[in-house]
Amino acid sequence: MKDNYCVIMGGGIGSRFWPFSRESYPKQFLDFFGSGRSLLQMTFDRFAKIIPTENIYVVTNEAYASLIKEQLPELSEKQILLEPARRNTAPCVAYAAYHIRACNPDANIVVAPSDHLILKEELFLRDVRKALDFVRENRALVTLGITPSRPETGYGYIQSSDTVVDDFAKVKTFTEKPDLELAKVFMESGEFFWNSGIFVWNVNTILEAFSKYLPDISSRFDLGKDKFNTPEERAFIRENFPYCLNISIDYGIMEKANNVYMLCVDFGWADLGTWGSLFELAPKDANDNAVLKNNEAMLYESSGNVVALSDPKRLVVIQGLNDCIVAEAGNVLLICKKEDEARIKQFVADARIKYGNEFN
Amino acid sequence: MKDNYCVIMGGGIGSRFWPFSRESYPKQFLDFFGSGRSLLQMTFDRFAKIIPTENIYVVTNEAYASLIKEQLPELSEKQILLEPARRNTAPCVAYAAYHIRACNPDANIVVAPSDHLILKEELFLRDVRKALDFVRENRALVTLGITPSRPETGYGYIQSSDTVVDDFAKVKTFTEKPDLELAKVFMESGEFFWNSGIFVWNVNTILEAFSKYLPDISSRFDLGKDKFNTPEERAFIRENFPYCLNISIDYGIMEKANNVYMLCVDFGWADLGTWGSLFELAPKDANDNAVLKNNEAMLYESSGNVVALSDPKRLVVIQGLNDCIVAEAGNVLLICKKEDEARIKQFVADARIKYGNEFN
Numbered sequence: 001m002k003d004n005y006c007v008i009m010g011g012g013i014g015s016r017f018w019p020f021s022r023e024s025y026p027k028q029f030l031d032f033f034g035s036g037r038s039l040l041q042m043t044f045d046r047f048a049k050i051i052p053t054e055n056i057y058v059v060t061n062e063a064y065a066s067l068i069k070e071q072l073p074e075l076s077e078k079q080i081l082l083e084p085a086r087r088n089t090a091p092c093v094a095y096a097a098y099h100i101r102a103c104n105p106d107a108n109i110v111v112a113p114s115d116h117l118i119l120k121e122e123l124f125l126r127d128v129r130k131a132l133d134f135v136r137e138n139r140a141l142v143t144l145g146i147t148p149s150r151p152e153t154g155y156g157y158i159q160s161s162d163t164v165v166d167d168f169a170k171v172k173t174f175t176e177k178p179d180l181e182l183a184k185v186f187m188e189s190g191e192f193f194w195n196s197g198i199f200v201w202n203v204n205t206i207l208e209a210f211s212k213y214l215p216d217i218s219s220r221f222d223l224g225k226d227k228f229n230t231p232e233e234r235a236f237i238r239e240n241f242p243y244c245l246n247i248s249i250d251y252g253i254m255e256k257a258n259n260v261y262m263l264c265v266d267f268g269w270a271d272l273g274t275w276g277s278l279f280e281l282a283p284k285d286a287n288d289n290a291v292l293k294n295n296e297a298m299l300y301e302s303s304g305n306v307v308a309l310s311d312p313k314r315l316v317v318i319q320g321l322n323d324c325i326v327a328e329a330g331n332v333l334l335i336c337k338k339e340d341e342a343r344i345k346q347f348v349a350d351a352r353i354k355y356g357n358e359f360n
Numbered sequence: 361m362k363d364n365y366c367v368i369m370g371g372g373i374g375s376r377f378w379p380f381s382r383e384s385y386p387k388q389f390l391d392f393f394g395s396g397r398s399l400l401q402m403t404f405d406r407f408a409k410i411i412p413t414e415n416i417y418v419v420t421n422e423a424y425a426s427l428i429k430e431q432l433p434e435l436s437e438k439q440i441l442l443e444p445a446r447r448n449t450a451p452c453v454a455y456a457a458y459h460i461r462a463c464n465p466d467a468n469i470v471v472a473p474s475d476h477l478i479l480k481e482e483l484f485l486r487d488v489r490k491a492l493d494f495v496r497e498n499r500a501l502v503t504l505g506i507t508p509s510r511p512e513t514g515y516g517y518i519q520s521s522d523t524v525v526d527d528f529a530k531v532k533t534f535t536e537k538p539d540l541e542l543a544k545v546f547m548e549s550g551e552f553f554w555n556s557g558i559f560v561w562n563v564n565t566i567l568e569a570f571s572k573y574l575p576d577i578s579s580r581f582d583l584g585k586d587k588f589n590t591p592e593e594r595a596f597i598r599e600n601f602p603y604c605l606n607i608s609i610d611y612g613i614m615e616k617a618n619n620v621y622m623l624c625v626d627f628g629w630a631d632l633g634t635w636g637s638l639f640e641l642a643p644k645d646a647n648d649n650a651v652l653k654n655n656e657a658m659l660y661e662s663s664g665n666v667v668a669l670s671d672p673k674r675l676v677v678i679q680g681l682n683d684c685i686v687a688e689a690g691n692v693l694l695i696c697k698k699e700d701e702a703r704i705k706q707f708v709a710d711a712r713i714k715y716g717n718e719f720n
Contacts, residue, residue, distance in 0.1 A: 019677075296715065298707065298710060298711065298714070300703070300707070311691075313691060314691050314692065314693060315692045315693070315711060315715065315718075315719045316692075316693045316694075316695075317379075317692065317693070317695070317696070317707050318694075318696075319695070319696040319700060319707070320684070320696065320697035320700055321681075321684070321695055324680070324681070326693075328693065331673060331674050331675060332674065332675045332677065333674060333676045333677070333686075333688065334676075334677045334678075335676075335677070335679070335681055336677070336680065337680035340680055343660070343679065347660070347677050347679070350658060351658065351675060351677070354658070355656065355675065358675075359675045
């Protein structure tokens with residue numbers, strides 16, 4: 001128990017959720033469901049049930065330090081690891097591993113994004129515990145594979161093999177987001193699972209993997225081996241982190257290592273990566289409209305819409321609108337077809353070109 | 361010139377323009393085009409060019425007295441005639457006529473709504489002058505008939521006869537809003553003109569008409585003959601106005617009188633009664649979208665929309681939306697098909713039932 005650690009990755013920008021998610025206030029800090037807790041806070045709350053609070057870390061960009069402190073006052077200064085630059089997940093995972101090893105060389109670590117929704121918490125906690133126990137005994141890099149409920153094209157997939165240790169199946173391949181045809185094949189095969197991006201490993205196992213598959217990164221961090229968990233850590237990270245390769249943990253290690261195992265799970269997981277995924281999960285009215293944030297809403301001859309106004313005291317009246325996103329936050333109102341939400345990134349870019357950062 | 365008076369009717373609620381137009385702040389007080397002047401102010405500015413400012417009156421509901429003073433500081437207290445109750449246009453016209461006769465028994469009066477748009481001001485002023493001259497010489501009730509530019513079903517029509525005095529044609533009939541088929545026939549006939557609701561008459565001519573066609577109303581006002589334009593007027597009106605018949609000047613007098621004449625005009629008139637009429641008039645982008653209020657807007661694959669956000673500093677991004685009204689004001693956001701805007705009145709009523717007056 002005392003050897004169990006958690007690393008929450010909270011440095012993303014989440015521009016696909018604009019205008020709600022802003023570069024200055026990304027989605028993990030938002031309370032999408034009007035529940036009173038942000039995605040980050042819900043993630044913390046979950047892990048705090050099985051991991052000692054003092055063993056929970058958040059890795060984020062320096063820009064979000066104050067937001068983290070504000071939303072998670074439970075965390076001490078030293079539990080917030082600040083990245084001086086955006087370098088994707090591999091350097092983030094390495095930084096956390098080096099720091100945690102300096103605190104506890106026997107640490108078992110669960111690494112999780114901060115913007116996921118988990119509906120069946122009990123199952124989730126059981127599976128995470130199980131994985132933490134597994135990596136204590138086995139030099140395995142564990143990923144949680146979600147049993148697919150639909151041929152989703154928005155997720156990466158993991159293919160399991162027949163080699164199974166306890167309930168952990170050796171992973172055959174990681175695949176990028178498939179097209180719909182392939183996604184259907186994946187689903188029917190029964191061999192493919194959604195890549196949750198939730199990983200579990202012993203600190204020594206992951207650091208060995210880094211020196212083997214991402215030596216550029218590990219050698220860079222090795223320069224400051226003795227500085228981690230000391231007053232010198234910040235200065236060392238500030239100076240060296242920016243030199244790290246910009247690469248994901250999936251691509252840099254999980255797809256290459258031969259000791260990757262997957263635990264098949266089914267705890268009502270969703271990556272809140274898009275309005276569409278949010279819509280899938282949100283409670284809906286009789287006409288399949290999802291009104292978030294407890295907004296007062298009156299809908300007529302409308303269906304399939306997802307509606308979110310940052311001001312819950314505002315009334316929204318919608319008539320004759322179908323399958324749209326109606327999102328209003330701060331100084332921006334967005335109305336967009338759900339099926340075209342991939343273009344939101346472009347809208348943000350266009351707005352930046354036209355207006356500077358006023359609306360970003 | 362000194363005998364020419366103007367009465368601006370400014371007591372309407374304009375609920376079809378909700379959420380912009382609120383019962384507490386109706387459309388005539390709004391600056392729809394971001395021009396810096398409200399519809400009421402634009403109406404006043406127009407008449408002030410040909411009518412002495414001290415001869416311009418506004419008749420409105422007591423509830424709007426302070427709004428009028430705020431928007432038209434040029435008016436003295438006694439130029440604002442306050443209705444203690446909503447009684448349609450006939451009692452409003454009678455009240456103004458009784459008051460003005462007490463000021464000037466030779467007054468010639470132009471009566472106009474406060475929520476109209478007039479694009480060709482020079483022509484408008486020429487025609488009003490012409491009508492004022494005509495009613496000085498003739499005991500005629502004059503209405504301005506607009507040469508129709510399309511088979512509009514939202515307006516009432518006036519049928520002219522062949523009896524013409526100067527350029528003023530004796531009116532044969534007034535008709536209610538026709539259906540599209542009939543409206544087409546009207547337009548092709550060349551005999552039918554839009555009823556602008558702008559009337560011109562000598563004060564004695566209209567008061568004779570009242571005693572002849574609406575004796576209930578005139579006898580009620582006759583009770584206070586000597587009180588008009590005296591300190592006793594307010595108390596008299598407060599006590600007696602509510603007893604007046606609730607009836608329009610068109611139905612109560614114009615459709616019945618046999619001395620009604622029409623001047624055919626074509627000064628780019630529009631009754632800003634609906635979002636649709638506003639859309640018709642507003643400048644549009646290449647895809648036929650009308651963005652009012654100088655809002656910052658980015659539209660993609662969208663056409664035929666009318667967009668109005670009360671906060672001009674707000675950015676609106678719209679994609680894949682066609683022929684809709686997107687209107688946001690105060691605590692309400694409305695998205696509605698243009699063709700279904702007639703239902704806005706229902707939305708307002710529903711909101712009142714559901715939330716009380718919070719959003720009205």
